[in-house]
Structures are given as structure tokens and as C-alpha cells.
Amino acid sequence: MNLASLINKAKQKAPPAESSDKKVLKRSELEAQRQATYRAEQEAAEKAREDRIARKRKAEEDEAVKEEERREKRRKFAEESRRKREEEAEEEERRRRKRLGLPDLPPKKLEGEEGTPIPEDEDIAEEELFAKLRALEEPAILFGETHKQRLKRYKKRVGADSLKAIMTDGPIPTTLQLVPEKDMKVSLTIPKDKDGREFLFRQLASYFTMVLQEWENTLSRRTMEVKSSYPGKQAYNAMVQARENLRPLFKKMEQYDLPDSILEPVVEIVLAAQERRYVDANDGYLRLSIGKAAWPIGVTMESYFTYPPEEESPVNHDIHFRTGVAPDGSDTYTPRTLIYDLKGAFGSMKKVNTLYESEEDVNVDRSGVWPSKPIVQRAAPIQPSPYQTHLDAGLEPPPLTPSTVRYWSDYSRVFYHPKSLVQLSEFDVNDSLMPFEKWEVGMELFEKMERDVDLVDRDLRPFAEECDGMQGIQIMTSIDDAWGGWASGWLERLRDDYGKLSIWTWGLGDQGGNMTTSREKRLQQIENSARSLHTLAEQSSVYIPISNMPAKPPSYLSLDGTSPWHVGALQAVALESMTISSRLRTAASGRGTLQDLEATFNSTGKRRVAKLELSIADPDVLSEKASAQIAQAEKTGSTTSHQTSDNDEQLTRFDIDTFTKDYRIGASRPSKRTHVFGRAEAARGDWNLTEDGDPHDRFGDGPALQRFAAPLLFPLLDSFPRSMLDIGTGEGRKVAVYSGLTTSTAVADQVRAVEQIVRRMHMVGIDERETMCNGLQTMAEEYDEGWDSGSDSDEDD
Structure with missing residues (x-):
């Protein structure tokens, strides 16, 4: 390429002059144009920056105004919260003073006033x-x-x-x-x-x-x-x-x-x-x-x-x-007790009650290391029932009714040690979103808490170490919901530390539901009850299932099955009367430990499921009958005494059967004769019983029988449902109770009925269902050993 072509090509690439017709520009002119362009760009950038700063300043001012509004709202909210806390603290102090008999709080001082104002009619110039x-x-x-x-x-x-x-x-x-x-x-x-x-x-x-x-x-x-x-x-x-x-x-x-x-x-x-x-x-x-x-x-x-x-x-x-x-x-x-319940289930009961509250702890500074005082949000407290307020004030409490009893604490008459009450805050009572109903939920909750802290060491061991000679441990739990799984976890843990100790488990609940509940919930309750029966009966020394409603209640019992207060009262009569012998001082007064009772109806050590029954009577009527029988015996010159034999029909019949719900299907099926293996009885009152308290026919053909008689009647205090028992009148009335724990072939029938229902259920996994059914079958066979072959006919009679 020659020089001429290069010059022509350069001329084609050179930009034409914008503001001048000059074909050639000086270097100074080009520099001036460049500086002018640079200043224009800088002015545009400065203007854009000022615009951004103005917008930012306006946004900050707006944010400052909003922050001031929020700060004012927080101040007003804090002032309102402080006022409410002061009012709640003042009201709590008034209730405490009223409960302890202290004079009421003086009226608040007005601004600029010293002390309590003087009434005008009592002032002097x-x-x-x-x-x-x-x-x-x-x-x-x-x-x-x-x-x-x-x-x-x-x-x-x-x-x-x-x-x-x-x-x-x-x-x-x-x-x-x-x-x-x-x-x-x-x-x-x-x-x-x-x-x-x-x-x-x-x-x-x-x-x-x-x-x-x-x-x-x-x-x-x-x-x-x-x-x-x-x-x-x-x-x-x-x-x-x-x-x-x-x-x-x-x-x-x-x-x-x-x-x-x-x-x-x-x-x-x-x-x-x-x-x-x-x-x-x-x-x-x-x-x-x-x-x-x-x-x-x-x-x-x-x-x-x-x-x-x-x-x-x-x-x-x-x-x-x-x-x-x-x-x-x-x-x-x-009480030597440990109570677990869900959040909100304790009602108005406080963990730290009047016996253990310290006035020095009322004004404790809980601000911590934060520079400002924390704002505490408290849920509305549950107001105590009129029955509890009258007890605290030392007044005669009003009568209780099923409508006024909301929680079990509404009729409780004792103060508990703060360590006795443990709240499971993970679940709320009657929560529809996270119900505490499935058996595995209770087991998972126990395992989770056990991983975080040793529950036995934290909750039980302080009470156990206070006992000189511990007979055993009694566990009361519902078994048709998640509490069955919780109790199962506890029992497995207790067996690790207290392997040789007697552990009695009282399984409470509807155990199958009533006709008002849905079919799914009834099936869930049956599944929970079956799991509890399989696990608790294996780990417990004695397992006693108790239904909320007796099968055929007697005429003197007016039990409202929908009221937990009524149900708990009947269960308390049965449970407390059956174990009264374990709390007596001497054998002369009818003392029998838990091991003595257990050895009577569970002599083989394998029949752990027992049937609880009882009868209730007016003690005055029993005394009249006893006097009449003595008079008749003196007149005829002979007396009759009850002895057991191979005929189980001679055993005393009870009025109230608190055993589990009858799951047996098909009333037309021929029933075999029930055989009783052993029974422990506890009598309170002048019941017509044999005077010999030793076991009868323990090594004979008849069932092993041992009776413990206590002179103490069961007291019906003002916290007991007055309309439930149509026995006795007046305040301070007492009733005679006759209760018994029995192991018989009826237990095998019930266990087999539960096993047949579980086998047809699809709510449980196949492997778990098979394991549970095999365990229930093995449990039922323990009540057939030495008696019959387990058939359902009368051929063995």
C-alpha cells in the first residue's frame, strides 16, 4: 500500500467538525472541547449525586418521623404494661394479705401528698x-x-x-x-x-x-x-x-x-x-x-x-x-407424689404455693445485663374457683358441682411441694392443632426429655432418698391417649434403677371410647389401650386397668361419666380403699404391704393383670345386719363362716366392676366358667367376713384368698360429689368399702378380645401389630396355664 492510499484512508476515518467548517483543528481547540465535555459530565454527575443525597435525606427524615412514632407507641405500650403489672401485683398482694389475714393495703398517695389522706369528717383544723x-x-x-x-x-x-x-x-x-x-x-x-x-x-x-x-x-x-x-x-x-x-x-x-x-x-x-x-x-x-x-x-x-x-x-x-x-x-x-400434666391443665394451682413462697423474692430485679428493663408479656391467669378461694380464706367452702369443677385443682385440698408439680410445656391441654392423643407422641416426648435431662435423677430420686424403707411405687396414668406412651417410657427407665421394687400401675381411661366419639378416635383409643396393656403389663409388678364407667353400676351409684370429677371420685374410693392395708402401722390393725397383696393374687409372678372390684355400703346398715346375724346365730346355736373351695361361686360378689371395657363380640357365644386364681380383699367397716385373715386354700383346689380388714371408714368430705352416692346423710358422713383385686380367666378373655381387634386394625404397622398380638396372646395364655386348654367351649368343665 502506497502513501497516498494511507492518507486517503486516514481522512475517511477522521470525524467531521461539529461546530466549525475548519478541516484542521488545533490541539488547543481539541483540548478545550475535551474539557468542556468533561465539565458537562461532572456537572451531570454532581447533580445526580445531589439528587440522590436529597432523596436519601428525605427518606431518613421520613424514617426518623416513623421511628419517633414507633418509639412513642412503645413508650405508651410500656407504660400501659407497667400499669397493668402494678395493678396485677397490687391485686395479688391484696389476695395474699386477705388469705393470710393481714390488713388491706393503704390507698395510693396522690401527687404532693404525704401518707394516707384523712377523711374530712375526722379532720380537725x-x-x-x-x-x-x-x-x-x-x-x-x-x-x-x-x-x-x-x-x-x-x-x-x-x-x-x-x-x-x-x-x-x-x-x-x-x-x-x-x-x-x-x-x-x-x-x-x-x-x-x-x-x-x-x-x-x-x-x-x-x-x-x-x-x-x-x-x-x-x-x-x-x-x-x-x-x-x-x-x-x-x-x-x-x-x-x-x-x-x-x-x-x-x-x-x-x-x-x-x-x-x-x-x-x-x-x-x-x-x-x-x-x-x-x-x-x-x-x-x-x-x-x-x-x-x-x-x-x-x-x-x-x-x-x-x-x-x-x-x-x-x-x-x-x-x-x-x-x-x-x-x-x-x-x-x-404428699410424696410426682405429678406430670400438660400446659394449662393445672388450672389456678401455682407451682410455688403459700407454704413455700418467699416475700423477699417478690421484688427481685430480673433486668439482667440489658440496659433497659424487659417488657414481660403474661397470659391471663386462671382465676381460682370459689371453693379454693374459700379454703384460702379459712371459710366454709360452697358445694361443688360438675359445672363449677373445671380442673382437678379446683377441688384439691392439699399443698404440694414445688418439685411435685412438673408441667410439660410442649403441649397445651385440649389443643386441637397438636393433640396429646397418640401413644407414640407420649413415648417420643419422654425420650426427648430423657435425652436432655435424667428425669429419674431430677424428679424422682429426691423423693426416693427421703424414704427409709420404700414398699414400692404406684403409677396412675391414663392409657388410651399419649400418657400411656409417657408412662411406658417411665416404667422402662424405672426398671433400670429399681429392678426389684414393686411397681403398681393403675391404668385409667375410657379405654375404647363411648358412643359419642368418632369412630377414628375410638379406634385410636383402642390402639393406645392395647399398646399400654402390652408394655405396661410387662414392665409393672401389677397392672390394674380401670374403666371410667362400671359395666353395671348399682342403684345407689349416680355416676356422671362425662364429669372427670365424678369419675375421679369413684376411682379414688376404689384405689385408696384397696391399698389402705399398706399404710397401717401394725399387722394387728390389718397391715399388709404391697408385696403381701401382690403375692396373693399373683403367686406365679406371671399373672400381673388384676381385676379391681368393690362394694360400697352405709356403715349403719352394715352394723344392723351384723347385729341381726349375731342374734340369729345365738338363737339357732350355730354360726356360718365363709371358706373357699374348688367352687369359685362361693367367693363374694362385688357391686361395682371397674375392669376395662368389654371388647368381647358376640353375645350368643357360649361362655366358659370363670376360674379365679387368687384374690386380695380389703374391708373397711362391719362386713360379714371370716375372722381368719390368713390365706385360705393356698395349696388346695380353690383360689388363694387373703383379706385385710381396717376399722377406718372412707370419709366423704365436702370435695366429694354429694349426689354420686345415695348412702348416708349429713356432713362428715363416711361409708364402708369392700374392695378386691382378682386374677381369673376373665382377664384372658378380655386380653384375647383386645388382641382380635388389634389384628384387624390397619392403623398399626404390620411388624408392630404382629409383635403386639403375639405378646397379648402370650399374656392370655398365662391365665390358662394349669386350668384349661384355652378353648371357648364347656368341655373342660
Whole structure:
């Protein structure tokens, strides 16, 4: 390519001039154009940047306004939450003061006001008050004294009682006018007129005030070394506890509302103390406090603690109750129990109750390391039932009805140790989204919690280590829902640590559902019951399935099967009466341990499923029948005694069969004769039984039989359904109970019926269903060994 062609090609590529017709531009002109273009680009970029900054500033201002609005909303919400917390805390404090008999909280102070405002009708002008004080030869003004203090000093000086806030200065402030020491001597005769009772209340208040003052002064005169020692602190705590326990009594005396049933023992105690008969005073105090207190006795055990001082209760209370010490140093008595329940199922019951709550923990700073105080959101508390509020206030509780009983805590009469109540927060009670119904759900929950923490070491071992000689462990659980799986996990864990201990499992529930539930739910309940029967009966020493509704209830039993309160009451009668022998003190009073009962009806160690039955009767009617039989025997010159033989029909028939739901299908099938292998019976009352308590025909052809008789009747307290038993009348009534645990071939029939239903179900996996059916078959065969071949005909009879 020549030079001319290259020049022509360069000319073609050169851009034409935009603003000038010049064919050739100077370098300075090109530089000026470049700078102009650069400045234009920079100005455009600067303008775009300013626009972005303006938009950002506007967005920040808008965000600041929104943040201020949100901050104001949070401030208002925090203020509202703080106000609600203060109101809840004030209401809780008022309830606590009312329960403990303390005076009510004073009204809140107004801004700029000191102390409680004085009512206008009780106030006195300043000049007039000065004149009245000078007339009484009192100083008109004291240093630092306010008008209210000056008025109170004047009212106290003149002895007027128009100012309602004036109380006596003593360990327990009271509006009762105290009497001199020479007038404190009381009389055993309780006055009936109003003036006489008021003077008696003044005498009692004066005597208790004098005793508390002397007690406090004596403790204050001790040396600092004695005060700081452990016995010294215990002595001071005892004085404080006695003072707090007397506050409800002072409150009732101020209201002149102390019934004679309490006033008479109190007068007896005070008179014995004034006459220096301190042993008699202590005995009177025991009869009063144990017989009338709402704690520490349970629904049934309450009557066992009430007995004359010269007699010893036949029941050893230490078996089911443990002693403890509250934070204030007082003794407590709580059940040896461990209760698991879902979130919300405890009702109004608190984990830390009145026995163990500490006033020092009320104002604990829980702010932690955060600079600001946390905002705590609390769910609305469940209000206690009227029955519980009356018990806390020491009043006569109203009668309970199925409509007023919402939770099992509504009719509970005991205080539990905080470690006895364990809430499973993973599930809510009656939750439709996550129902606690399937057996495997309970087992998975137990395994999950067991991986996180050792439940036996955390929950059970502290109670077990307090027992000197533990008979065994009793487990009460429903078996037709997820609790069956939870209990199965517990039993497997218990067998690892307590392999040789007797473990009785009471399986509660409808066990198959009623006709009002859906078919799917009934099948699910049958599956749960079958799994529980297969697992719990294998791991337990004794397994007793109990249905909610008896098969054929007697005429005197009006049981509402839809009310858990009614169902629980009947189950408590059966369970408590059947095991009464294990809590008696001596064999002479009919004592029989759990091992003794178990050895009677499960002599082979393989028949672990037992049938629970009972009969209930009026003790007066039984006494009349017994007297008539004795008279007839004396007249004829012979008596009859019950002996067992190879004829099982001679065994006593019970009225109430609490065994599991009858799953057998086909009423036309021929039934074989039921054979009884063994039975343990417990009688409470004058039942017509043999006097010999030893087993009969243990090595003969008849069933092994052992009876334990206890003189204690079953008490029906005000927490028991009054309309359920048409037996006896009046308050404090008691009934005679005759119960028994039986192993017989009827158990095999029921187990086989359950096994046939499970075999036809498709809700369980094939392998698991086959394993369960084989286990149930093996269990049923244990009740055929040595008796028949397991056929359903009468050929073996």
C-alpha cells in the first residue's frame, strides 16, 4: 500500500467538525472541547449525586418521623404494661394479705401528698387542734411532725375510736381495745351475748399480744452469737411464724365472726396456758390445728389426722406424706407424689404455693445485663374457683358441682411441694392443632426429655432418698391417649434403677371410647389401650386397668361419666380403699404391704393383670345386719363362716366392676366358667367376713384368698360429689368399702378380645401389630396355664 492510499484512508476515518467548517483543528481547540465535555459530565454527575443525597435525606427524615412514632407507641405500650403489672401485683398482694389475714393495703398517695389522706369528717383544723392539745397539756408541735401525725397523737391521747386507721401498737396491730393483765383470765364458759363475746375477744387479743411481746423481748436480749447461730435463727423463725399464724385469728375476732367450734378450743388452750398446764394446752392445739386446717391433709387423709390425743392413728402418715421446712422455718407436710400434666391443665394451682413462697423474692430485679428493663408479656391467669378461694380464706367452702369443677385443682385440698408439680410445656391441654392423643407422641416426648435431662435423677430420686424403707411405687396414668406412651417410657427407665421394687400401675381411661366419639378416635383409643396393656403389663409388678364407667353400676351409684370429677371420685374410693392395708402401722390393725397383696393374687409372678372390684355400703346398715346375724346365730346355736373351695361361686360378689371395657363380640357365644386364681380383699367397716385373715386354700383346689380388714371408714368430705352416692346423710358422713383385686380367666378373655381387634386394625404397622398380638396372646395364655386348654367351649368343665 502506497502513501497516498494511507492518507486517503486516514481522512475517511477522521470525524467531521461539529461546530466549525475548519478541516484542521488545533490541539488547543481539541483540548478545550475535551474539557468542556468533561465539565458537562461532572456537572451531570454532581447533580445526580445531589439528587440522590436529597432523596436519601428525605427518606431518613421520613424514617426518623416513623421511628419517633414507633418509639412513642412503645413508650405508651410500656407504660400501659407497667400499669397493668402494678395493678396485677397490687391485686395479688391484696389476695395474699386477705388469705393470710393481714390488713388491706393503704390507698395510693396522690401527687404532693404525704401518707394516707384523712377523711374530712375526722379532720380537725390546725388552730383548733393546737388548742385541744394544749388543753390536754400536750405539746402543740413536735419537731418534724405533720398534721396527720399530730391528729393521730391527739386521737390516741383522748382514746377516741372515730379514726378507723388507729390500731394498737403491738406485734399484731388490732382495733380491739386491749385489757389490763389482771383482766386477761378467761373462763371456759363461752358467753352468748354480744357484749360478753366482745370482751372475750379483747381478753384473747390482750393475752396473745402479751405473749408475743414477751417472746420477742426475750429473743432480743440474746447475744449476737446466739442470734446468728442456726438454733437461734430457728427460734426467731418460730416466733415470726407463730405471729403470722395468729393474724387470721385476730382478723376474725375484730369482725366478731369466730364460730364456737373454733372459739371453744381456743379458750381451752388459753385457759390451760394461763394455769400453766402446758401439756394440755399443746394437746388442745393439736386437736384444733390438725382437725380444722385446710392443709396439710388430702381429700381422704384429712380424717386420719383427726383423733383423740390419747389415741394413736392406725394410719402411718409418713408413708404418703413427707415433712419439710418452709422458707420461714415452719414445718410443712406435703404428699410424696410426682405429678406430670400438660400446659394449662393445672388450672389456678401455682407451682410455688403459700407454704413455700418467699416475700423477699417478690421484688427481685430480673433486668439482667440489658440496659433497659424487659417488657414481660403474661397470659391471663386462671382465676381460682370459689371453693379454693374459700379454703384460702379459712371459710366454709360452697358445694361443688360438675359445672363449677373445671380442673382437678379446683377441688384439691392439699399443698404440694414445688418439685411435685412438673408441667410439660410442649403441649397445651385440649389443643386441637397438636393433640396429646397418640401413644407414640407420649413415648417420643419422654425420650426427648430423657435425652436432655435424667428425669429419674431430677424428679424422682429426691423423693426416693427421703424414704427409709420404700414398699414400692404406684403409677396412675391414663392409657388410651399419649400418657400411656409417657408412662411406658417411665416404667422402662424405672426398671433400670429399681429392678426389684414393686411397681403398681393403675391404668385409667375410657379405654375404647363411648358412643359419642368418632369412630377414628375410638379406634385410636383402642390402639393406645392395647399398646399400654402390652408394655405396661410387662414392665409393672401389677397392672390394674380401670374403666371410667362400671359395666353395671348399682342403684345407689349416680355416676356422671362425662364429669372427670365424678369419675375421679369413684376411682379414688376404689384405689385408696384397696391399698389402705399398706399404710397401717401394725399387722394387728390389718397391715399388709404391697408385696403381701401382690403375692396373693399373683403367686406365679406371671399373672400381673388384676381385676379391681368393690362394694360400697352405709356403715349403719352394715352394723344392723351384723347385729341381726349375731342374734340369729345365738338363737339357732350355730354360726356360718365363709371358706373357699374348688367352687369359685362361693367367693363374694362385688357391686361395682371397674375392669376395662368389654371388647368381647358376640353375645350368643357360649361362655366358659370363670376360674379365679387368687384374690386380695380389703374391708373397711362391719362386713360379714371370716375372722381368719390368713390365706385360705393356698395349696388346695380353690383360689388363694387373703383379706385385710381396717376399722377406718372412707370419709366423704365436702370435695366429694354429694349426689354420686345415695348412702348416708349429713356432713362428715363416711361409708364402708369392700374392695378386691382378682386374677381369673376373665382377664384372658378380655386380653384375647383386645388382641382380635388389634389384628384387624390397619392403623398399626404390620411388624408392630404382629409383635403386639403375639405378646397379648402370650399374656392370655398365662391365665390358662394349669386350668384349661384355652378353648371357648364347656368341655373342660
